[in-house]
Amino acid sequence: MTTLVELAAGQRPTYVCTRLFHPSGRLLGTFLEGGVRAGLSAALTDAHLTATGPVTFLPYRDSNGATTPRAGHEFTRDIYLLDAAQVRRAGRMVIPLDDLQVDSGIAFELGLAWGLGIPTLTVLLNSVSLQHRPSGEPLRALPVLSMMSGTVIDAGAFPLSGLSSEASAYQEQVLASLSRMASLVREAVYADPVPPVSPRPERPLRLGTVHLEGGVPHAGTDLLIAHARTALRAQGWTVTTSARWDASPGESLVDRAARDVETALAAQVVLNFGDGADVDAEVAAIQGARTALGRPTVLLRSAPLGIQDGPVYASVCNLMLAHSAWRVAESLAQALQWISDLHPQESVAAPAPRR
Numbered sequence: 001m002t003t004l005v006e007l008a009a010g011q012r013p014t015y016v017c018t019r020l021f022h023p024s025g026r027l028l029g030t031f032l033e034g035g036v037r038a039g040l041s042a043a044l045t046d047a048h049l050t051a052t053g054p055v056t057f058l059p060y061r062d063s064n065g066a067t068t069p070r071a072g073h074e075f076t077r078d079i080y081l082l083d084a085a086q087v088r089r090a091g092r093m094v095i096p097l098d099d100l101q102v103d104s105g106i107a108f109e110l111g112l113a114w115g116l117g118i119p120t121l122t123v124l125l126n127s128v129s130l131q132h133r134p135s136g137e138p139l140r141a142l143p144v145l146s147m148m149s150g151t152v153i154d155a156g157a158f159p160l161s162g163l164s165s166e167a168s169a170y171q172e173q174v175l176a177s178l179s180r181m182a183s184l185v186r187e188a189v190y191a192d193p194v195p196p197v198s199p200r201p202e203r204p205l206r207l208g209t210v211h212l213e214g215g216v217p218h219a220g221t222d223l224l225i226a227h228a229r230t231a232l233r234a235q236g237w238t239v240t241t242s243a244r245w246d247a248s249p250g251e252s253l254v255d256r257a258a259r260d261v262e263t264a265l266a267a268q269v270v271l272n273f274g275d276g277a278d279v280d281a282e283v284a285a286i287q288g289a290r291t292a293l294g295r296p297t298v299l300l301r302s303a304p305l306g307i308q309d310g311p312v313y314a315s316v317c318n319l320m321l322a323h324s325a326w327r328v329a330e331s332l333a334q335a336l337q338w339i340s341d342l343h344p345q346e347s348v349a350a351p352a353p354r355r
Contacts, residue, residue, distance in 0.1 A: 002091045002194045010053015012091030017106045020060045033058045035182030039189030057086045076315045080323035098125035107281035108320040111288025114148040117198035122149035127158040135247050143257035144282040155181040208344040209238045211267035215280030275303040296326035
């Protein structure tokens, strides 16, 4: 168990997830990290300890800024390796869920931390909820993200009316909501500065099983999953798919999500359907949890979109997903071929991160 003495020495700092590539995400990250740092600093002061090493890790500031740019995939690979190593040594992870469409990198990091047993503090920042229409169940976050979250702070309240129409006063109201969020985070971290790591349960591997995961269902993905199921069964694989979104009134989507995640973790191989401008957050979280166990995931990215910031920073999708996948397929046929090359009755270890 991490102690305050170890924390003061810079061991097991808190990993603060953040959106990276736009000012609002970076601004939120600084408020969030500031609240974490204030809470940890106060706890250390009360214990008559002085921090001699970093007590937080903030991606982009502490990974992109500490990595030497190199052309090709090496730069994003190095960032992935550094970030993933920091998650593994973290004493806690703090996660902002600040949008109904959660950033895939943040979702991956949540899944990785959950799979490793690292305690998490999830900060809800939406002022609205999702609603699952078939069951009527309201959701503050997607079911897989909810079941992986540990301690949850609801800091999303923001008035729908009664706001100032004067520009500077409204800006102050928005900044005040960020300050309130940072204060709530500070209080939570101060009250529990070094939470214990959870024991990792045994998760037996089901040889000969492929799990298909598409996240929030829609007609296009459903067709691809149906085609993949037929082809893989013809190869001799047992095929499983997620069932949480089929919940009816009286069933909890979060409970069903827990069963889906355990099914995905037990599979010999997972085929993740990750098309779109960004990878679905539930898909990303499950890939993170698989990565924690060292079990292979094939990520299907047939969308003609990538992420880049010039020739150095270039990736087929969020770098955490691109470099943690066993293979990134450009077509369903390619994904099925790679899986067919595996023997359904032999265990497969996840190879080193994609280069």
